Amino acid sequence: MEKNTLNLMQELTQIVAISGDEKAVSKALARHYDNLCDEIIYDNLGSIFAVKRCGKPDAKRVMVCAHMDEVGFMITQIHNNGLLSFIKIGNIADEAMYASRIVLKTREGNLLKGSIIAEDEDIKQMKIDLGCASKAEVESLHVRVGDSAVLEGSFTQLNNRILSKAWDDRFGCVLSVELLEALQNVKLDYDLYIGASVMEEVGQRGGTTATGLIHPDMGMVLECSPANDYKGKENEVGQLGKGVLVRYYDKGMMPNRGLLDELVSVCENNQIDYQYYYNMEQTDSAWIHKLFSGCPTLSVCVCARSVHTASSMIDLHDYECAKKAAIKVLSELNVTKIEAFKASNR
Numbered sequence: 001m002e003k004n005t006l007n008l009m010q011e012l013t014q015i016v017a018i019s020g021d022e023k024a025v026s027k028a029l030a031r032h033y034d035n036l037c038d039e040i041i042y043d044n045l046g047s048i049f050a051v052k053r054c055g056k057p058d059a060k061r062v063m064v065c066a067h068m069d070e071v072g073f074m075i076t077q078i079h080n081n082g083l084l085s086f087i088k089i090g091n092i093a094d095e096a097m098y099a100s101r102i103v104l105k106t107r108e109g110n111l112l113k114g115s116i117i118a119e120d121e122d123i124k125q126m127k128i129d130l131g132c133a134s135k136a137e138v139e140s141l142h143v144r145v146g147d148s149a150v151l152e153g154s155f156t157q158l159n160n161r162i163l164s165k166a167w168d169d170r171f172g173c174v175l176s177v178e179l180l181e182a183l184q185n186v187k188l189d190y191d192l193y194i195g196a197s198v199m200e201e202v203g204q205r206g207g208t209t210a211t212g213l214i215h216p217d218m219g220m221v222l223e224c225s226p227a228n229d230y231k232g233k234e235n236e237v238g239q240l241g242k243g244v245l246v247r248y249y250d251k252g253m254m255p256n257r258g259l260l261d262e263l264v265s266v267c268e269n270n271q272i273d274y275q276y277y278y279n280m281e282q283t284d285s286a287w288i289h290k291l292f293s294g295c296p297t298l299s300v301c302v303c304a305r306s307v308h309t310a311s312s313m314i315d316l317h318d319y320e321c322a323k324k325a326a327i328k329v330l331s332e333l334n335v336t337k338i339e340a341f342k343a344s345n346r
Contacts, residue, residue, distance in 0.1 A: 001160075001316045005178065008032070010155040011050060012173050013164040016105045018072035018089045018148045019202045021152050022046055024109070026066040029173060029196060036180040038118035040123065041193075046208040049182055049195030052188065053229070060190040062330070063295075064179065065214035066172025066223070070152050070165065071308045072150035073102070074130070078143065082132035083117070086149065089200035094123045096309040102128060104149040106142045113152070153310030160316045161240065167304045169313040172196065172222030174298075175323060182327045189334040193285025194334070197284055204252070211291045217298035218259075218338050219288040220326065225279060227303035238303040240315040243273025244322040247299040250279055252286025256296035258344030262337070263298060266328045273321050277303065296341040300326045 017025045026048045033040055037050035048068075053059070071090030078084055098121045104112045114130040126150060132138045137260055155167025162168075173196050180194055193214045197206030212220075225247070229256040238245070248255055267274040289297035302318040 001320070003019070005126050005174070009162060009170070009176050012170040013155055013166045016056070016103050016107060016148065016150050017068060017070060018074070018150060019069040019199045020089070021105070021148045022068040025196070028178065029068070032177045033180060033195070036184050041213065043209040043213045045198050045206050045209050047122055047195065047197040047206040049193045049210065049214065049256040052192040052194070053185065053266070054188045060217040060335055061214055062190050062192050062202065062218045062220070062333065063211065063214045063288060064176065064192065064194040064220045064222065064330070065210065065288060066176050067169045067198070067206065067284060068173060068195040068196045068202050069199055070150060070168065070170070071201050072148055075104070075128070075143065075145050075147045075149070076311065077145065078135050078138050079127070080135050082134050083127040083129055084143070086128055089148070089165065090308065092308050094121050095169060097123070097126060100310060101152040102145060102149045103152045103197050104128065104130065104143065107144060108142055110142065112141060112143070116297050119321065150309035153312070161313050162316065163311055165310050165312065165315050168224040168307045169200065169222070171224040171302055171314060173321070175222050175326065178323060179326055179330065181246045181316070183330060186331050188330070190338065192330070199274045200284055200299055204282070204284050204287050208287040208291065211288050215292060216288065216295050218295050218341060219285065220329070221283050221285040221288065221297065221299045222326070223283045223299060223301045224307060225277065225281070225301050226307050230305060235277070238277055239275060240303065240305060240313070241317050242275040243267070244325045245277035245303060246274050247277050247301055250282055253289050253297065254280025256298065256341055256345060258341040259296050259298040262329060262341070263300070263325060266325055266332070270324065270328055272324050273317070274325070295325070296345070298329070300329070331334070
């Protein structure tokens with residue numbers, strides 16, 4: 001794994017950015033997208049996309065979408081004893097929170113360390129402790145109701161795997177930058193819109209508005225999904241180190257069969273490891289594939305252990321497989337294929 005990739009992974013995973021407060025990720029992506037595209041555009045919720053134009057009039061549009069937000073917490077009350085009440089933003093298991101350390105981000109962008117305290121794993125009893133003895137001491141740190149926090153999860157390399165918070169979906173954000181780099185000097189047959197949405201963890205909101213902005217003819221979603229291999233079964237769905245996911249079903253999308261076949265063909269023709277995958281969750285593809293008259297959409301995903309915790313883990317081989325597969329699909333894509341994918345469901 002190249003050092004630049006690891007540095008980018010560490011930079012983007014360690015940004016604190018829950019749903020509705022993704023601006024820091026957006027600014028980081030804008031810096032990396034700059035000079036790799038013709039234009040950077042935004043929807044009115046904050047989703048960001050780099051545009052690489054092919055120069056053809058009325059060109060087809062291909063939308064490649066990750067999401068910037070991570071699960072976390074929002075402060076709802078500051079108590080007289082200096083503790084903070086909060087609500088969950090996104091799906092976090094209560095047991096993953098108990099006694100965990102957190103990072104709180106103030107409205108000014110300052111980062112404060114603290115922990116979640118309670119007598120047991122009852123979410124109703126949990127509070128955030130910043131080490132303050134009074135409400136006045138908390139407020140002196142410029143902490144206010146509505147501020148956000150996440151579970152603290154440092155970036156740690158363990159052999160060929162990376163332990164960190166927020167792989168869902170900073171994986172896709174990292175890959176969006178590296179896809180732009182790989183395709184920078186490649187002449188495409190379509191206009192490429194590649195970037196990241198906001199508020200995916202609370203209902204795919206940015207994916208919906210970004211689709212309205214772009215009106216794609218084809219979509220590709222870059223996502224990090226739960227691994228199930230910790231159960232110890234050899235044939236378990238979602239295994240670290242087994243390659244890019246061929247996601248043939250999820251709660252939000254029945255995939256385009258032509259695109260699924262294309263991904264498998266690309267992997268087999270280029271010796272890229274892949275694994276079949278399904279789950280009962282949904283991604284931005286739930287909306288991208290069905291808005292307006294609809295468009296064929298492909299998920300290019302990796303799996304991670306312990307997603308939505310402070311210690312999610314991906315395998316770097318899986319990342320490389322997803323990267324190689326996405327580059328091949330996009331670089332070999334043309335108008336004829338896009339129309340064929342549309343026709344494959346008719």
